Amino acid sequence: MTQQERPIGYHNVTLGEMTLEGDTLAEISKVNEAGEQVVRTLHVPAGLPGEQVTIAVEEVPAPQRRRHRRHWKPRPPRVEITEIHQASPLRVAAPCPVFGTCGGCQLQHMQYTAQLRWKWSVVRQLLRDIGGFDDPPLLETVPCDDPWHYRNHMRFSVNRDGQPGLTARGTHRVLPLTCCPIAHEQINRVLGVLSQVSNARPQLLVRCSAASGQALLQPYPAPEIAGQLAAAGLDVHSETMEEVLAGETFRIRPSSFFQTNTAQAEKMARMVLEGLLKETVDRIPLPQRRTPSGERCGPAWGAGNAPTFRGTYADAYCGVGTFALLLARHVEKVIAIEESASAIKDARWNLRNTVNVELLQGKTEDLLPGVAAQLDGLVLDPPRTGCQQKVLDALVQHPVARLVYVSCDPETLARDLNVLCHLHSIYRLCWVQPLDMFPQTVHIECIAVLEQITL
Numbered sequence: 001m002t003q004q005e006r007p008i009g010y011h012n013v014t015l016g017e018m019t020l021e022g023d024t025l026a027e028i029s030k031v032n033e034a035g036e037q038v039v040r041t042l043h044v045p046a047g048l049p050g051e052q053v054t055i056a057v058e059e060v061p062a063p064q065r066r067r068h069r070r071h072w073k074p075r076p077p078r079v080e081i082t083e084i085h086q087a088s089p090l091r092v093a094a095p096c097p098v099f100g101t102c103g104g105c106q107l108q109h110m111q112y113t114a115q116l117r118w119k120w121s122v123v124r125q126l127l128r129d130i131g132g133f134d135d136p137p138l139l140e141t142v143p144c145d146d147p148w149h150y151r152n153h154m155r156f157s158v159n160r161d162g163q164p165g166l167t168a169r170g171t172h173r174v175l176p177l178t179c180c181p182i183a184h185e186q187i188n189r190v191l192g193v194l195s196q197v198s199n200a201r202p203q204l205l206v207r208c209s210a211a212s213g214q215a216l217l218q219p220y221p222a223p224e225i226a227g228q229l230a231a232a233g234l235d236v237h238s239e240t241m242e243e244v245l246a247g248e249t250f251r252i253r254p255s256s257f258f259q260t261n262t263a264q265a266e267k268m269a270r271m272v273l274e275g276l277l278k279e280t281v282d283r284i285p286l287p288q289r290r291t292p293s294g295e296r297c298g299p300a301w302g303a304g305n306a307p308t309f310r311g312t313y314a315d316a317y318c319g320v321g322t323f324a325l326l327l328a329r330h331v332e333k334v335i336a337i338e339e340s341a342s343a344i345k346d347a348r349w350n351l352r353n354t355v356n357v358e359l360l361q362g363k364t365e366d367l368l369p370g371v372a373a374q375l376d377g378l379v380l381d382p383p384r385t386g387c388q389q390k391v392l393d394a395l396v397q398h399p400v401a402r403l404v405y406v407s408c409d410p411e412t413l414a415r416d417l418n419v420l421c422h423l424h425s426i427y428r429l430c431w432v433q434p435l436d437m438f439p440q441t442v443h444i445e446c447i448a449v450l451e452q453i454t455l
Helices: 112-129 185-194 223-231 262-277 322-328 341-350 364-374 389-397 410-423
Strands: 008-014 024-031 037-044 052-058 078-086 153-158 164-167 174-176 203-208 214-218 235-237 241-245 248-252 288-290 296-299 309-316 331-338 357-361 377-380 402-407 427-435 445-452
Touching: 008 024, 037 052, 037 078, 112 410, 112 427, 153 185, 185 203, 185 214, 185 223, 214 241, 223 235, 241 262, 248 322, 248 341, 262 322, 262 377, 262 402, 262 427, 262 445, 309 322, 309 364, 322 331, 322 341, 322 357, 331 341, 331 364, 341 357, 364 389, 389 410, 402 410, 410 427, 410 445
Parallel strands: 214 235, 309 331, 309 377, 331 357, 377 402
Antiparallel strands: 008 052, 024 037, 052 078, 153 164, 153 203, 164 174, 203 214, 241 248, 288 296, 402 445, 427 445
């Protein structure tokens, strides 16, 4: 059987609950080789609970060549909604022509208010099931003011014809694009130019800043293409660009981590500071020191001024030094920890004018145990995998008075909170704030605030 002759079955189903991946579940009946009727559960993309639809189910056959079959593992079938007989009242028309095929977004077909409610319910269920919180202190999801054109960082794949785009769901096939509805308009302007020329494989990275107007592009294009980008009014850079967050300017390299939604990152910065310092940020005085030329260069501690909050605070997994720099405005000392050499270079530049930040290069699990005992507060912003056990052990052995955990995966957040709040009962969970950093997708950002339990 050739690839074009793959059997496709059609089934009328009522869609069930949504999974963490944004699919809906559907059950179909099938007769197995023994002649028995069996029920099979399928994951259906771009559906909503309760909808009555027709789905096409395409089985993925084993490869014909023996050398490929030896390592082949059965894969789930490809499922697609071909007709909607009764739509959910929560359904809206997705603006993207490749939604449902592209792997970038999962929720464009759902009303935005419903997306926020669904994300809240996901976090609540994970905090209960994995975190062990019967009634978690969960706040309502903070929406994105504009849930479109928010991404300041996109990584496009390039196909054999040199066309940039995003990959189709579950495959390596590139869907050529001239624009993306969740990409910042500045990135779409870059993409509009690059989609008309042949690009080098395998990928294109584009970052942009609405504040500085700069764009970062790798690989940097040939001179004639760079000229077209400049003619389109784009200030394209190859090595670094600058972004502004909470009134501070940050330098960013292509491989350095920085939040992809600047507007929501502004809200996040405020939540982190207020959660850690237990004060409304607007009310905290900001003494400043300036150079003879007038450039601000960090808090003016000394000369009769004192920090608003004494003690030592840490920014673990600090990236380019975002929270460290913002904390340095208010506290006596900040210890910033980061492993990435690229991010460290940016952090050194971003923190160059501060006098109260100590920057440590290395893994948080290696360095935090050595400094945890001296901390009065800590910001944790780990990768999607959450905290390593050594990090949690250090926080149990040397508790900090106040801890803010920034998480991009509520499942690993719930796991780590269970360790800190239940397995060892060292901390009390004050609140968890979901923040919609990634509208139209299933990804959920959360900020959790914990405080040490004292007798």
